[in-house]
Amino acid sequence: MKKTLLYDIHLKGNAKMVSFHDYVMPLYYDTIINEHHCVRKNAGLFDISHMGRFEIAGENALRFIQHIITNDAGKLKDMQVQYSPACNEQGGILDDILIYKWQPDHFMMVVNCANKEKDFAWFQRQAAIYPRVELMDVTDALSLIALQGPLSSHMLENTLGRKLDCLKRFHFGNFVWDDIRMIISRTGYTGEDGFEIFVNAQHLVKLWNLLMDKNCRSGLKPAGLGARDTLRLEAGLLLYGNDMDETVTPLETTIDWTVKFGKDNFLGKDALLRQKQRGVDRKLAGFEMLDRGIPRHGYPVFKGNEIIGKVTSGSFSPSTNKNVGLCLIKSSYAKVGEELQIQIRDAHYLARVVKTPFYKSKI
Amino acid sequence: MTNIPNELLYTKTHEWAKKINQTTVIMGITAHAQEQLRDIVFVELPSVGKELKAGAACAVVESVKAAYDIFAPLSGKVVKINQKIQEKPQLVNEDPYGEGWFLHIEMSNPNEFDSLLNPAQYQAISESAHQ
Numbered sequence: 001m002k003k004t005l006l007y008d009i010h011l012k013g014n015a016k017m018v019s020f021h022d023y024v025m026p027l028y029y030d031t032i033i034n035e036h037h038c039v040r041k042n043a044g045l046f047d048i049s050h051m052g053r054f055e056i057a058g059e060n061a062l063r064f065i066q067h068i069i070t071n072d073a074g075k076l077k078d079m080q081v082q083y084s085p086a087c088n089e090q091g092g093i094l095d096d097i098l099i100y101k102w103q104p105d106h107f108m109m110v111v112n113c114a115n116k117e118k119d120f121a122w123f124q125r126q127a128a129i130y131p132r133v134e135l136m137d138v139t140d141a142l143s144l145i146a147l148q149g150p151l152s153s154h155m156l157e158n159t160l161g162r163k164l165d166c167l168k169r170f171h172f173g174n175f176v177w178d179d180i181r182m183i184i185s186r187t188g189y190t191g192e193d194g195f196e197i198f199v200n201a202q203h204l205v206k207l208w209n210l211l212m213d214k215n216c217r218s219g220l221k222p223a224g225l226g227a228r229d230t231l232r233l234e235a236g237l238l239l240y241g242n243d244m245d246e247t248v249t250p251l252e253t254t255i256d257w258t259v260k261f262g263k264d265n266f267l268g269k270d271a272l273l274r275q276k277q278r279g280v281d282r283k284l285a286g287f288e289m290l291d292r293g294i295p296r297h298g299y300p301v302f303k304g305n306e307i308i309g310k311v312t313s314g315s316f317s318p319s320t321n322k323n324v325g326l327c328l329i330k331s332s333y334a335k336v337g338e339e340l341q342i343q344i345r346d347a348h349y350l351a352r353v354v355k356t357p358f359y360k361s362k363i
Numbered sequence: 364m365t366n367i368p369n370e371l372l373y374t375k376t377h378e379w380a381k382k383i384n385q386t387t388v389i390m391g392i393t394a395h396a397q398e399q400l401r402d403i404v405f406v407e408l409p410s411v412g413k414e415l416k417a418g419a420a421c422a423v424v425e426s427v428k429a430a431y432d433i434f435a436p437l438s439g440k441v442v443k444i445n446q447k448i449q450e451k452p453q454l455v456n457e458d459p460y461g462e463g464w465f466l467h468i469e470m471s472n473p474n475e476f477d478s479l480l481n482p483a484q485y486q487a488i489s490e491s492a493h494q
Contacts, residue, residue: 016401032427033402226428292449294405294425316404316427323405345407345423 004049005143005204013222021114023050025225032226036318039190039231040361042219043149045211046228048196049204052116053139054109054123060130061105068126068267069099070250072260076101081170081187084258085250086119087268091275092246095119096238096255098187100172108183110144110196112240126267143204147211148194148223148231150361155215156184156195169193169363180207189228191235193363233324234317236286236356242297243284243312243326251275252328253284254356282309283334286356287342288324291349295325295342302341302348308333311342319359326356365489366394368460372436372476373485376418379460380436380479383467388476390436391464392424392455395489400426403452408444408465415439415468417475422465424455433465437475443467 002023010017015026026047028035038044056065065073071084081100085093095115100108111119120137127133147156157164160177164184167173172185180203188194199207212220229239238244238253250259251272259272289295295314300307314325325342333340336355341348371379377396380388397403405425415421415435422433445464448454455463470476480488 027428028401031401033404230427292405293407294430296430316425318427 002050004047005201006047006049006145006208009205009208010047010222015222015224018225020050020225023113025050026222028224028226029222032224032230033318035221035223035227036230038219038221039149039192039223039227040319041150042221043147043152043155043194043215044221044223044227045208046146046148046223047208048146049143050113051139051144052111052113052119052137053142053144053198054111054120055136055138056107056109057105057134057136058130058132059105060133061107064127064130064133065099065107066263066266067130068123069097070259070266070268070272071099072263073099073101073107074263078103079171079173081172081185083255085244085255086122087250087266087272088246089268089271091249091251091268091271093240093244093248093250093253094122094246096240096244100185114241141201142198143201144196144198145204145208146188146194146196147220148188148190149192150363151218151220152192152194155211155218155220158218159211159214177210179203182207189235189237190231191237191357191359192231192361230315230318233313233315233326234319234357234359236358238284238326239313243328248328249275249280252280252282280331282328283331284312284326284328285334285353286324286326286358287340287351287353288320288322288358289342289349289351290339291351292323293342293344293349294323295327295344295351300343301327301329302343303330303333308340317358322358324354324358325351365398366460367482367486367489369482371460372479372481374434374436374479375488376434377489378434378436380476382476386473387442387467387469388437388439389464390466390468391459392433393485393489394459397456397459397463400424400431401456402427403455405430406448406452406455406465408449409441411441411444413441414471415441417472424452435468436479437468437470438472439468439470441466442469
């Protein structure tokens with residue numbers, strides 16, 4: 001099991017630690033619900049150093065990235081961030097990633113923890129056809145934390161002693177405080193305003209403590225993976241391994257908008273184009289429970305006696321006080337208002353398809 | 364140190380039980396169990412009249428993260444359920460030995476009561492589970 005450099009700090013904060021893929025990570029420090037509300041109301045600080053970080057450099061960097069992702073990185077300005085799936089030839093989702101453009105020949109990527117090794121091997125194989133593309137795994141050298149919540153910009157400005165108005169959503173920049181150099185990106189996985197902060201590994205503990213010390217009086221608290229999951233689900237954001245995997249294409253999910261058929265060839269384009277022309281047989285949809293009961297990943301979804309799909313994510317939603325989930329079901333039933341039954345243990349409970357996000361903050 | 368009242372008996376699976384008369388016990392989950400589960404957001408109880416077998420799943424509690432089975436400490440018939448914890452599951456967190464009780468069970472085999480764990484035995488188990 002790998003530990004992040006914040007492991008001792010998590011233990012000191014009384015975190016309940018759990019294994020998450022290769023890593024031991026905090027599930028919660030206090031309770032998931034308290035941390036969830038803290039992020040919605042004030043802000044929370046997350047250790048997300050388990051996520052993979054790659055750098056891509058060289059004169060063919062953009063062409064290589066365009067080849068491996070479905071979204072159009074050609075539209076990115078310097079210092080801008082884009083979300084995209086990377087697909088296999090069949091259009092199945094290998095991973096969903098964030099792409100950071102420094103300049104036309106220099107990019108960075110953040111990938112899912114569970115997929116890091118798979119992605120790196122896959123990208124290296126794809127990079128072989130592009131001369132002068134250099135791919136580097138910088139996960140261990142560059143740590144990553146997330147400050148998320150409506151007060152996060154105020155807190156970060158207070159900590160760094162400078163304004164951050166210049167940093168718009170899905171943009172990033174270089175910042176320095178004292179001797180700590182960091183890359184700050186206005187992105188996140190909670191549906192709130194917030195920042196993801198990359199910092200050299202040797203400065204991580206100092207930065208974490210600095211943020212906590214300067215902002216605990218304004219309500220900043222550490223938050224664990226438990227709240228990260230309920231926050232992202234309420235915001236309608238997908239979780240790799242639950243809501244999508246290599247057997248699911250982006251067109252079958254709610255991130256169909258990330259497939260840009262107008263750009264040149266990319267991996268999975270032919271398969272996805274065929275699927276688009278044919279229409280998808282199944283589709284990811286949000287639902288809320290009408291009966292009592294909490295939906296969970298893997299529970300069967302029924303329409304009458306017919307099994308029409310499965311729950312991919314489900315939870316009690318603290319901000320709406322409802323039980324909600326995502327399900328991958330026959331596309332003809334994936335319509336807002338449609339009533340479905342979720343099988344929980346050995347009984348069927350009524351649910352209704354609703355629009356996502358389940359919760360929308362005012363950002 | 365979690366709260367393990369002296370007047371109760373316990374199971375290895377973190378339930379408590381107490382006789383309320385010669386034939387009937389009241390049961391719930393221990394303070395240790397609710398602390399481990401944290402935010403309890405859902406409780407599913409059996410219906411009154413259901414026959415339970417000692418050690419078999421008899422109820423479900425769900426935290427934000429996952430669902431967990433609760434096991435019958437004794438065999439017998441459910442004669443009363445605590446509807447309040449279905450409406451307000453956090454009562455199980457707040458008062459596991461009081462308002463957060465689960466069931467009244469009419470024992471079919473009163474001898475089973477004597478094989479439950481005493482507080483000292485249960486304390487040893489819950490402490491080793493902490494490691």
